[in-house]
Amino acid sequence: MWRQIHARRIAAALTATATAVAGWNASTSTTCADDKSMTPSELTAYLRRHLASFRQAFAKTHPNIATQPIQISHQNNVVRIAFLAPSSSPSILHRILKELGKPIEVSPSTSDESLQYIFTDATGSFQWLSTKSQGNLFVLFKDLPIYQREVDAVLAAYTHAYESLPVAKSTASSPKAAIATLQQLGLDVYDDTTSGELSWDALAGYDDVKTEIEDTVVLALQNPDIYENIAKHTRHRFESNRPRAILFEGPPGTGKTLSARIIAAQAKVPLIHLPIESVVSKWYGESEQKLSKIFDACDQLEDGAILFIDEIDALASDRSSGQMHEATRRLLSVLLQKVEGFASAKKVTLIAATNRKQDLDSALLSRFNLTIRYELPDLATRQAVFQRYAKQLKEDELKDLAAQTTNWSCRDIKELCEYTERKWASQVLRKKLHQPVPTLDAYVSAIQHQTEQRSNTSVHI
Structure with a gap:
């Protein structure tokens, strides 16, 4: 034997x-x-x-x-x-x-x-x-x-x-168990205990974008009965008129991620943030399995949620070039199926963000009910951002800084102000300065420094 x-x-x-x-x-x-x-x-x-x-x-x-x-x-x-x-x-x-x-x-x-x-x-x-x-x-x-x-x-x-060992399974299919599963899969979950009372005041400027999101997304999540009642009385065959899949597009640092968190906070539902690295795996078939499990767990959130996928172009590039890797093609196939399922879901809303809309697969683009564009901030928005992070300056000084930062994103301006504060604090500690907060000249000097840094940065493609 x-x-x-x-x-x-x-x-x-x-x-x-x-x-x-x-x-x-x-x-x-x-x-x-x-x-x-x-x-x-x-x-x-x-x-x-x-x-x-x-x-x-x-x-x-x-x-x-x-x-x-x-x-x-x-x-x-x-x-x-x-x-x-x-x-x-x-x-x-x-x-x-x-x-x-x-x-x-x-x-x-x-x-x-x-x-x-x-x-x-x-x-x-x-x-x-x-x-x-x-x-x-x-x-x-x-x-x-x-x-x-x-x-x-x-x-x-x-x-x-x-x-090859079996994945630990939750004993209950409750929303709490679903949240635990999502966290085990590497996703970040933000609720009212982590996000606090976030409102649109946290995003300076972008009034048109805020109004569009309020009218088509936030109010629909807060008052679903009113929106569905309108659809029932206007359509031969009832379908929800609330957007289930939304695309935020625009340059980095323009407030796309913050907007998703604000929407979740206003709708009083958790925000599920899906980092790309939590899905991608070098082992055959594992990425598709993880992505499928993520969407399945979101379906168990009976009270609703926002699933936010940043840099979705990394998961769903265009197939028309004919150069897509097999693993990416399989991942895109799962994503298309799951997004289509979200279109008929009752509670969960998908928000995806990209700064390369032209690279997204056309089939995926057709799945989004709504696309919202985030441009680089205009003069008034840049001034509003400076007002948020340099409130000690006068209005004409804020306008002067805004005029010097054309083509800067909101994140760029925030980081500029933080850099200025750190440099100022170091000078105060060395007894070289005695004024407690930075002056206009300090911010102007920081702008010049950051501009030089940008011009000296080489990009390899």
Whole structure:
């Protein structure tokens, strides 16, 4: 019986090896020559950097499972990498071989029931050791130098061993459980305890934009019955007239994110902020799964919410160029399906922001009920921003500063004022100044400094 089981294990290993090597011969043989070699110290730094981000994300989805450390040692020009893993399934072996991209010989161990996977160039080997006290132990030996592809194979084995574990599920499908799920997936959730009493006073200027948002979004969220009653008496077939998917477009720093937070605060619903990095993953299919889980969790928020996706162009670039990566295409497909579902949802509103509308996929653009444009602030708006952050100045001084900051965003002006305050405080501490707050000249000097910094900044494309 043992021989039959062992034979099946060898056959499975050979199958995985053949599949992975065939894929390597077809697609990756041209890149092996560019593989980067690493010293032991570079290896340690590389693993530490990649493991930190993985463990942070894993802890959010598996809060009750502790990850094990990876042990690295080297002696007599040989590196040893080892770690304990929660499993040693065939899919993990396939992931190693695919990432490794080189022919492997499979050989039964002479000392136990494990299999040895030996590099055909005789520079290294690895194996899974099953121990009663410690569990599954992965060990790799490699003659120096060790290459990045080989290190990535170890990372693939480590991460896949943990990612194959089931995600922690909430015991209830309540809004509270949905919020917990969203936070575990890496999203930021802002409610009345974190946002406070945010109002449009927090956004200087942009009166036309504020009015448009108030009339079409905020009032509709606050008074859904009135808007739906109008739709019922004007349409043959009832459909909600409230916007479910809204696009904010315009240059960076013009108040798009702040507007989303204000809308949520005014409507008294949580704002769910989706950072792009919380979705994107290098593993096949994981990004689409995460995005789908995020939308599904939002559907459980019965009292409503605002789902805010900043820089949506990073997720949904235009397909017409024909150069879209397969992973991006799959992610876009999920996004289109979920946004279409939001159009018929009862409570949750999607707000997406971009400063590159021309790069968005046309199918996604058609899903938005409303597009609101944020221009760079005009003279009056810039003066209003300066009034907010330099209230000690006279009106004519504020107007002078506004005139000197054409084509500056609201964020640029805010950061300018903060820079001026820091420089002024340093001079006060050094006893070089005695006036408690900055003067007009201090702000003018800061504008000149920032303008010079901008002109000296080179951009590489």
